[in-house]
Amino acid sequence: MLQEIIHTDTFILLTSVLLIVGVLTTKFSARLGVPALVLFMLVGMVMGSDVLGIIYFDNASTAQMIGVFALVIILFEGGLQTKWSTLRPVIVPSLSLATLGVLLTTGIVAAAAYFILNLGWLEALLFGAIVGSTDAAAVFAVLKGQNIKERIGTTLEAESGSNDPMAVFLTIATIELITAPDASIIKMVGSFFIQMGLGLLLGIIAGKLAVNALNRLNLDSSGLYPIFSIAFALLTYGITAFLGGSGLLAVYVLAIIIGNAEIAYRQSIFRFSEGFAWMMQISMFVILGLLVFPSELFTWDIIIKGIAISAILMLIARPVAVFLSTIGMKYTLNERIFLSWAGLKGAVPIVLATFPMLANIEGSQLIFNVVFFVVLTSCLIQGSTITNLAEKLKLTGPKKTTPMHSIELVTLGQVNTEMVEYEVETDSEVAGKTLLEIPFPEGALVNAVIRNNQLITPTGNTTIIPGDFLYILTAKKSKSSLKQVLTEKKTEDSVEELPESV
Incomplete structure (x- = not known):
């Protein structure tokens, strides 16, 4: 034994x-x-x-x-x-x-x-x-x-x-x-x-x-x-x-x-x-x-x-x-x-x-x-x-970014709310706009913006720039609509006019 x-x-x-x-x-x-x-x-x-x-x-x-x-x-x-x-x-x-x-x-x-x-x-x-x-x-x-x-x-x-x-x-x-x-x-x-x-x-x-x-x-x-x-x-x-x-x-x-x-x-x-x-x-x-x-x-x-x-x-x-x-x-x-x-x-x-x-x-x-x-x-x-x-061989692409994903807020499955994290890309339609100008689905709320490892408390006049991390609280039923807003791309001309992340 x-x-x-x-x-x-x-x-x-x-x-x-x-x-x-x-x-x-x-x-x-x-x-x-x-x-x-x-x-x-x-x-x-x-x-x-x-x-x-x-x-x-x-x-x-x-x-x-x-x-x-x-x-x-x-x-x-x-x-x-x-x-x-x-x-x-x-x-x-x-x-x-x-x-x-x-x-x-x-x-x-x-x-x-x-x-x-x-x-x-x-x-x-x-x-x-x-x-x-x-x-x-x-x-x-x-x-x-x-x-x-x-x-x-x-x-x-x-x-x-x-x-x-x-x-x-x-x-x-x-x-x-x-x-x-x-x-x-x-x-x-x-x-x-x-x-x-x-x-x-x-x-x-x-x-x-x-x-x-x-x-x-x-x-x-x-x-x-x-x-x-x-x-x-x-x-x-x-x-x-x-x-x-x-x-x-x-x-x-x-x-x-x-x-x-x-x-x-x-x-x-x-x-x-x-x-x-x-x-x-x-x-x-x-x-x-x-x-x-x-x-x-x-x-x-x-x-x-x-x-x-x-x-x-x-x-x-x-x-x-x-x-x-x-x-x-x-x-x-x-x-x-x-x-x-x-x-x-x-x-x-x-x-x-x-x-x-x-x-x-x-x-x-x-x-x-x-x-x-x-x-x-x-x-x-x-x-x-x-x-x-x-x-x-010139087969490398742009630096891989963190995709949009959800953060589970609670351990119980009954809650239908999620926190979505999204890194703003250079060609993203939301880049260069203020939060008020972004057509978020009803009920979606931007809780925080992380820029260069610093927390920014968002207001309606906060301008989003490439490299920002957005933390958005949304209902699960609105997640697909939110994803569509965040992943929409700009035209090439408008990408060139964006401010750079500082």
């Missing part, structure tokens, strides 16, 4: 240390110019048995379970942040990259793995399938808060959010061909379309049900709404996977629908999901770091082979896949170059690399080590240079 308590206490202590170290590494990542997820993996590797020897972990099954759970949360949070208005124009190229692009990448990398790793053709195809997709966790983490043009950023996010089903299908299908040579390829292809179709359909249905439930439920605390939304995401994944569909795709579609709908306690759900996604991201990459043994990874054999395959993946396979997948689509050369370089690898390939280990495929340990090395180099080299490349 005493030993069990000590074991539990030790587990809680180590978990707290890993999370705290993971959070602190995000501060250093910006200064070092290294993506935080690389540092998360390094934390796991250092804490593992090969370095400090604090934690011994080699359970691929547990790592796979934690990885899939974390991916559900990360995809849910990423989908919440995806705007339908920017997603709709890039759906076709994103799906093309998520399907044809993954196939092309898989084929080219498989050929490289056959010669470089001395694998059989099926094992080489398995390796290609594992690293063929762009990783959602890596893309969401690296692009978060960056001012990369919306069209390109959304293309990458939509591709990474929807290409996991293809990678999972190719990996499992290849394992079946290795372990059961008489497996039917035609049935496998049919199974893929069923998975995609079910994932899309159930994601849409779940999204509609979730929005309806969130708006109709009258829970006793605002803190229960985020928990309910996360539970709905996990339920959607579980039911879809149980029925043979793509659970990850269903969760991403569900999140997009919720994120673009007017729902109760929207910001509570968004902020909770963001924090939970960070926790899952830290946990997942630390666990994956623990799973690898540096003494086996950083051998000259793995390093040389890993660098060769990484170079082929980054400089040949991904660019070929992007250029062929976007033929006839309205992307410039610079945009295609950026999309080619931004095909980050991350958690999904490492999680998929545990599949052949669990299936006892010959050479599975070699495949896992090289996949991990490829992911490490991709995050380190591509992830740390994405922003600089976007600037050189």
Whole structure:
């Protein structure tokens, strides 16, 4: 009994240390110019048995379970942040990259793995399938808060959010061909379309049900709404996977629908999901770091082979896949170059690399080590240079501003009043006008104006300028009218005449 308590206490202590170290590494990542997820993996590797020897972990099954759970949360949070208005124009190229692009990448990398790793053709195809997709966790983490043009950023996010089903299908299908040579390829292809179709359909249905439930439920605390939304995401994944569909795709579609709908306690759900996604991201990459043994990874054999395959993946396979997948689509050369370089690898390939280990495929340990090395180099080299490349290719937009959102005033769901926070943009119609001149809906009241971190008590003659933060109390039924007033844009001529924020 005493030993069990000590074991539990030790587990809680180590978990707290890993999370705290993971959070602190995000501060250093910006200064070092290294993506935080690389540092998360390094934390796991250092804490593992090969370095400090604090934690011994080699359970691929547990790592796979934690990885899939974390991916559900990360995809849910990423989908919440995806705007339908920017997603709709890039759906076709994103799906093309998520399907044809993954196939092309898989084929080219498989050929490289056959010669470089001395694998059989099926094992080489398995390796290609594992690293063929762009990783959602890596893309969401690296692009978060960056001012990369919306069209390109959304293309990458939509591709990474929807290409996991293809990678999972190719990996499992290849394992079946290795372990059961008489497996039917035609049935496998049919199974893929069923998975995609079910994932899309159930994601849409779940999204509609979730929005309806969130708006109709009258829970006793605002803190229960985020928990309910996360539970709905996990339920959607579980039911879809149980029925043979793509659970990850269903969760991403569900999140997009919720994120673009007017729902109760929207910001509570968004902020909770963001924090939970960070926790899952830290946990997942630390666990994956623990799973690898540096003494086996950083051998000259793995390093040389890993660098060769990484170079082929980054400089040949991904660019070929992007250029062929976007033929006839309205992307410039610079945009295609950026999309080619931004095909980050991350958690999904490492999680998929545990599949052949669990299936006892010959050479599975070699495949896992090289996949991990490829992911490490991709995050380190591509992830740390994405922003600089976007600037050189002139694919950066204006500084990202804080969008209009609501602040929940009370914890009870019965009150139908919200406080709306809005940052005034340069081209906003309200900029340059006094509060009396702005046609606010009836009952809306500007409670405060924050300008250069200073509180201004508003009067009817207060002139609003770009950069101001407005805090407006309004009834929920008037929120859409208020949003229309605040988001209306000026003409180009009138924008030039606006006073600058001082």
